[in-house]
Amino acid sequence: AQSVSQHNHHVILSEAASLELGCNYSYGGTVNLFWYVQYPGQHLQLLLKYFSGDPLVKGIKGFEAEFIKSKFSFNLRKPSVQWSDTAEYFCAVRRGGGADGLTFGKGTHLIIQP
Amino acid sequence: NAGVTQTPKFQVLKTGQSMTLQCAQDMNHEYMSWYRQDPGMGLRLIHYSVGAGITDQGEVPNGYNVSRSTTEDFPLRLLSAAPSQTSVYFCASSYLQAGANVLTFGAGSRLTVL
Numbered sequence: 205a206q207s208v209s210q211h212n213h214h215v216i217l218s219e220a221a222s223l224e225l226g227c228n229y230s231y232g233g234t235v236n237l238f239w240y241v242q243y244p245g246q247h248l249q250l251l252l253k254y255f256s257g258d259p260l261v262k263g264i265k266g267f268e269a270e271f272i273k274s275k276f277s278f279n280l281r282k283p284s285v286q287w288s289d290t291a292e293y294f295c296a297v298r299r300g301g302g303a304d305g306l307t308f309g310k311g312t313h314l315i316i317q318p
Numbered sequence: 319n320a321g322v323t324q325t326p327k328f329q330v331l332k333t334g335q336s337m338t339l340q341c342a343q344d345m346n347h348e349y350m351s352w353y354r355q356d357p358g359m360g361l362r363l364i365h366y367s368v369g370a371g372i373t374d375q376g377e378v379p380n381g382y383n384v385s386r387s388t389t390e391d392f393p394l395r396l397l398s399a400a401p402s403q404t405s406v407y408f409c410a411s412s413y414l415q416a417g418a419n420v421l422t423f424g425a426g427s428r429l430t431v432l
Contacts, residue, residue, distance in 0.1 A: 208360075213358070236419070238420070238421075240423075246425070247408065247423045247424060247425045247426050248361075248408065248410075248423040249423075250420060250421075253420055255416070255417050294360060294361065296361075298419075300416070304366075305351050305353075305363035305366045305376050305377075306361075306363070306421060307363075307377075308353075308360040308361040308362070309360055310358060310359060310360040311358075311360050
């Protein structure tokens with residue numbers, strides 16, 4: 205079974221700082237990759253996804269992620285964070301083409317200080 | 319368009335009681351699933367379904383029961399609640415077609431078992 209590892213459980217940044225959240229997965233075959241965000245008290249919302257093609261994907265709110273197949277990684281980036289980016293971020297993977305559920309990482313709690 | 323609707327939002331049970339968490343979607347999604355979210359654990363898949371009459375177990379199915387009699391509904395049953403089932407439960411649905419199988423989440427149901 206695949207697994208997902210998020211390197212940082214808690215990250216604290218100041219506004220305008222750059223962000224990179226690490227995500228590595230264990231499955232060796234074709235994968236679909238996702239980043240979800242959960243704002244305080246809310247449900248999960250999709251930030252961005254990768255199915256195939258250009259390994260650099262852009263999502264909502266200025267986020268992007270790069271799929272590096274050789275490193276089994278899908279790191280999330282944002283050049284300049286805002287206070288409103290305070291949230292929990294989850295990386296998730298599914299075997300490509302499968303109907304299986306997503307396997308989630310344990311999440312990264314991001315706090316942006318004004 | 320309501321998306322994925324979960325009820326109830328909050329529930330308190332005593333050990334041994336039974337209850338059903340309801341999930342309904344109006345997007346004609348074939349795929350539906352239940353996750354539980356626990357602090358520091360991310361989201362873990364309980365059960366999923368790829369269509370009416372078809373269900374399968376996820377990572378943590380013990381203590382939970384599901385059925386899928388219609389495309390729209392996917393209830394989660396706790397037959398005899400235990401304190402270990404205290405959690406936030408999320409229902410999610412998607413199309414099955416590759417490239418369109420992006421999960422949409424409900425708002426969550428917070429369950430406390432005393």
